[in-house]
Amino acid sequence: MTASSIQPENDVSWRDTVAQSALRLPAIVSLFIWSIVPLLMTIWFSFRRYNLMEPERTGFDGVGNYRYLLSDPSLTSAIGNTVLLVCSVLVITIGLGTLLAVLYDQEFFGRGIARVLVLAPFFIMPTVSALLWKNMMMHPDYGFLAFLMRSVGLKPVDWFAVAPLTSIIIIVSWQWLPFAVLTLLTAVQSLDSERKEAARMDGANAFNIFRYILLPHLERAISATVMIETIFLLGIFAEIYVTTSGGPGFASTNLSFLIYRYALLEYDIGGASVAGLVAIVLANILAFFLMRSFARNLDV
Amino acid sequence: MATVKLVEIRKAFDATEIIKGVDLTIHDRELTVFVGPSGCGKSTLLRLIAGLEEITSGDLFIDGQRVNDVPPARRGLALVFQSYALYPHMNVEENMSFSLKIAGVDRDERKRIVLDAARILNLETYLDRKPKELSGGQRQRVAIGRAIVRNPRVFLFDEPLSNLDAALRVRMRLELTKLHHQLGATMIYVTHDQVEAMTMADRIVVLRAGVVEQVGTPMDLYHHPRNLFVAGFIGSPRMNFLEATVQQIGPTGAVLDLGQAGELHVPSFEHAPQGKKLTIGIRPEHLTLATPAQSSLSAQVQVVEHLGSESYVYVQAISGESLVLRVNGETTVRPDQEVHLNLNPSFLHFFDANGDAIPAKRLS
Ligand SMILES: Nc1ncnc2c1ncn2[C@@H]1O[C@H](COP(=O)(O)OP(=O)(O)OP(=O)(O)O)[C@@H](O)[C@H]1O
Ligand SMILES: [Mg+2]
Numbered sequence: 001m002t003a004s005s006i007q008p009e010n011d012v013s014w015r016d017t018v019a020q021s022a023l024r025l026p027a028i029v030s031l032f033i034w035s036i037v038p039l040l041m042t043i044w045f046s047f048r049r050y051n052l053m054e055p056e057r058t059g060f061d062g063v064g065n066y067r068y069l070l071s072d073p074s075l076t077s078a079i080g081n082t083v084l085l086v087c088s089v090l091v092i093t094i095g096l097g098t099l100l101a102v103l104y105d106q107e108f109f110g111r112g113i114a115r116v117l118v119l120a121p122f123f124i125m126p127t128v129s130a131l132l133w134k135n136m137m138m139h140p141d142y143g144f145l146a147f148l149m150r151s152v153g154l155k156p157v158d159w160f161a162v163a164p165l166t167s168i169i170i171i172v173s174w175q176w177l178p179f180a181v182l183t184l185l186t187a188v189q190s191l192d193s194e195r196k197e198a199a200r201m202d203g204a205n206a207f208n209i210f211r212y213i214l215l216p217h218l219e220r221a222i223s224a225t226v227m228i229e230t231i232f233l234l235g236i237f238a239e240i241y242v243t244t245s246g247g248p249g250f251a252s253t254n255l256s257f258l259i260y261r262y263a264l265l266e267y268d269i270g271g272a273s274v275a276g277l278v279a280i281v282l283a284n285i286l287a288f289f290l291m292r293s294f295a296r297n298l299d300v
Numbered sequence: 301m302a303t304v305k306l307v308e309i310r311k312a313f314d315a316t317e318i319i320k321g322v323d324l325t326i327h328d329r330e331l332t333v334f335v336g337p338s339g340c341g342k343s344t345l346l347r348l349i350a351g352l353e354e355i356t357s358g359d360l361f362i363d364g365q366r367v368n369d370v371p372p373a374r375r376g377l378a379l380v381f382q383s384y385a386l387y388p389h390m391n392v393e394e395n396m397s398f399s400l401k402i403a404g405v406d407r408d409e410r411k412r413i414v415l416d417a418a419r420i421l422n423l424e425t426y427l428d429r430k431p432k433e434l435s436g437g438q439r440q441r442v443a444i445g446r447a448i449v450r451n452p453r454v455f456l457f458d459e460p461l462s463n464l465d466a467a468l469r470v471r472m473r474l475e476l477t478k479l480h481h482q483l484g485a486t487m488i489y490v491t492h493d494q495v496e497a498m499t500m501a502d503r504i505v506v507l508r509a510g511v512v513e514q515v516g517t518p519m520d521l522y523h524h525p526r527n528l529f530v531a532g533f534i535g536s537p538r539m540n541f542l543e544a545t546v547q548q549i550g551p552t553g554a555v556l557d558l559g560q561a562g563e564l565h566v567p568s569f570e571h572a573p574q575g576k577k578l579t580i581g582i583r584p585e586h587l588t589l590a591t592p593a594q595s596s597l598s599a600q601v602q603v604v605e606h607l608g609s610e611s612y613v614y615v616q617a618i619s620g621e622s623l624v625l626r627v628n629g630e631t632t633v634r635p636d637q638e639v640h641l642n643l644n645p646s647f648l649h650f651f652d653a654n655g656d657a658i659p660a661k662r663l664s
Binding site: 192194195197198199200201202203204208212213216217219 | 382386403450
C-alpha cells in the first residue's frame with residue numbers, strides 16, 4: 001500500500017465507481033447494440049413498405065403491414081399452432097420424462113445401456129431426426145409405422161397429410177424427451193434416501209411417495225426444464241421445413257415458420273417484421289406466465 | 301405393553317456379514333441404548349428392527365408376534381433419523397400429520413393429534429414454518445413430533461442428537477429422557493457417544509463388529525464390564541490398563557509383577573496359575589496420587605486438564621503405559637512433574653489374555 005491510496009473513503013469509492021463503470025462500459029454497450037439494434041430495425045421495417053419483389057415501392061406504410069397481418073387468418077392459426085406445439089411437447093416430455101427418470105433410478109439389468117440409448121435422440125441434429133422420422137418412421141409406403149399397421153391388417157396412414165401438427169409434435173417430443181429425462185433423473189437421484197424411508201415408516205406406499213415426496217422434490221427441476229424447453233420450442237423450424245413445409249395449407253405453420261414464409265417465400269420483409277414482433281410479444285406473454293407459475297421455485 | 305425380541309438375527313450385505321447373530325430382548329417401557337464404535341452395525345440393527353432392511357436370518361418379534369415379513373409402517377414403530385429427514389416442502393404441521401393423512405384420518409382429528417404432540421414438544425408457535433426456517437434443535441423436535449403423532453409401540457432413534465452443538469445436545473438429552481418418562485414408551489436409542497448411553501439408558505447394549513458384547517444397566521457395565529472392550533468403551537476418561545504377571549500366590553493374596561513399576565499386592569487370587577499374564581484395569585478415579593513411600597509406581601505428568609470441579613492428569617508410567625487420573629479440581633500437579641500412583645486394590649478389574657474379565661468372585 002502506498003500513501004496515496006490511503007484517502008478519505010468516499011473519495012476512493014467515487015474513483016472506484018468511475019473506474020468500474022469504465023471497465024463495464026464495453027460489455028454493456030456491445031450487449032445493448034446486440035440486443036436493441038435488431039429490435040429497433042425490426043420495428044422500423046414493420047412500418048415500411050419493403051417487399052423484395054417490388055423494390056420500387058418503398059416508403060412509410062404506417063400501420064399497413066399491421067393491418068394486413070393481423071387480418072390474415074394464417075396469423076391466428078400460426079399462434080394457435082405455436083402454443084399447441086409448445087404445450088403438447090412440454091406435457092409429453094415432462095410427463096414421460098418424469099416416469100422414465102423414476103424408472104432409470106431403479107436398479108435393473110442393462111441400466112447403463114438403457115440410459116445411453118434414451119439420451120441418444122438429443123445428439124441427432126433436428127434436420128436429420130426430422131428426415132429420419134419422415135422417411136423411415138412415418139412414410140406411408142416404406143415407413144416403419146406403415147409396416148406395423150399393414151402387419152396388423154390396417155391401412156397405413158399418411159401422417160404428414162392427415163395429422164401434420166401431431167406428427168411434428170411427436171418428432172419434437174422424441175427429440176426433447178432425453179433432455180427432460182436427463183435433468184429430471186439428476187433431480188430424482190438427489191432425493192435423500194432417508195426422506196423416502198421416513199415416508200415409508202409413515203405408511204406411504206410407492207404412489208404416495210411419488211405424489212407427496214418425489215413430485216414436490218422435482219418441482220424446481222421441472223420448472224427449469226419447462227423454461228429451457230419453451231425457449232427452444234418457440235422457435236422450432238427445421239422439423240417443419242423438412243417434413244410438411246408448414247402445410248397442408250397453414251395446418252403446421254408456427255410463428256417462426258410464418259415469418260419465414262412472409263420473408264422468403266413472399267419476400268415481404270415488412271410483413272415478416274410484424275410477424276416477428278408478434279412472436280416477441282407471444283414469447284413474452286408465455287414467459288410471463290411461466291415466470292409467475294414456476295420462477296418462484298427457482299430461488300427457494 | 302411393547303417388547304421387542306431378537307433371536308439369532310443376522311444381516312449380510314452381499315457376502316459381508318454385518319450383524320452376526322444378535323439375541324436381545326427389549327423390555328416394555330425401557331429406554332434401551334445401542335452403543336458401539338462407528339461402523340459396528342448399530343444403525344443396521346435399528347433398521348432391521350424398523351423393517352427398512354431385510355433380515356437375512358433369525359426372527360424378530362414385537363409383542364410376541366413375528367414381524368420379519370411385516371412392512372415397516374405396519375410394525376407400529378416410529379424412527380427418528382439422524383438427518384431428521386423432514387419433508388422440506390411441508391410445514392411443521394404437515395410434516396407431523398403426514399402419517400395420519402396417509403392413514404386417512406380426517407382433518408380435525410389430525411389437527412387435534414398434532415396439537416397435542418406440539419404441546420409436549422413446545423412447537424405450537426412453529427406449526428406454520430417450513431423446516432428450513434427452524435433451528436437444528438427445533439427440527440429435531442419436529443422429527444420427534446412426527447414419531448409421537450403415530451403413537452407407536454416402540455420409538456427408534458438413530459443418533460438423533462449428533463448434528464447438534466454440545467450445549468443443545470445436553471439439553472435435548474435431558475428432554476428426551478423426560479419425554480421417555482412422560483410417554484412411558486419403549487424406546488431404542490442408537491448412539492456412539494457413551495456419555496449419552498450412560499446418562500439416558502435404562503439398559504445399554506454394547507455392540508462391536510456386529511456382535512453384542514454386553515447388555516446391562518449403565519452401572520452394571522461401569523462396575524462389571526465383561527471384557528476389555530466394554531471396560532475401555534464405557535466410562536470417560538477411559539479405564540487405565542496395565543500389563544501384569546502373576547508372581548506368587550499365598551494365603552494373604554497374590555503378588556502381581558508390574559515389570560518396572562514394581563509389585564502389587566491384591567487380595568486372594570486363587571485360580572490364576574503362577575506366571576499367568578493379566579491385564580489390570582482401573583478407573584481414573586481409583587488411581588490416586590501417593591508418596592514415594594506408599595507406592596513404587598512412579599510416573600511422569602504429561603498434561604493436566606482442568607475442568608473446574610475436577611482435573612484429569614495424564615501421565616506416563618515408568619513401565620511405559622499412558623494413564624489418566626481423575627483428581628480434585630484444585631490439584632497443584634504440573635506437567636513434567638514426577639508423581640507416584642496408588643492403585644486401590646478393591647477397585648481393580650482383571651482380564652485374561654483373551655480380554656475376558658476374570659470374574660470378581662474368584663478374587664474374593
Ligand atoms: N446398504 C449397505 N450395503 C453394504 N454395506 C452396508 C450397508 N449399510 C451398512 N453397511 C456396512 O455395515 C457396517 C455397519 O454400518 P452401520 O451404519 O450399521 O454402522 P453404525 O454402527 O451405525 O456406525 P455409525 O456410528 O458410524 O453410524 C458398515 O461397515 C457399513 O459399511
Ligand atoms: Mg449409524
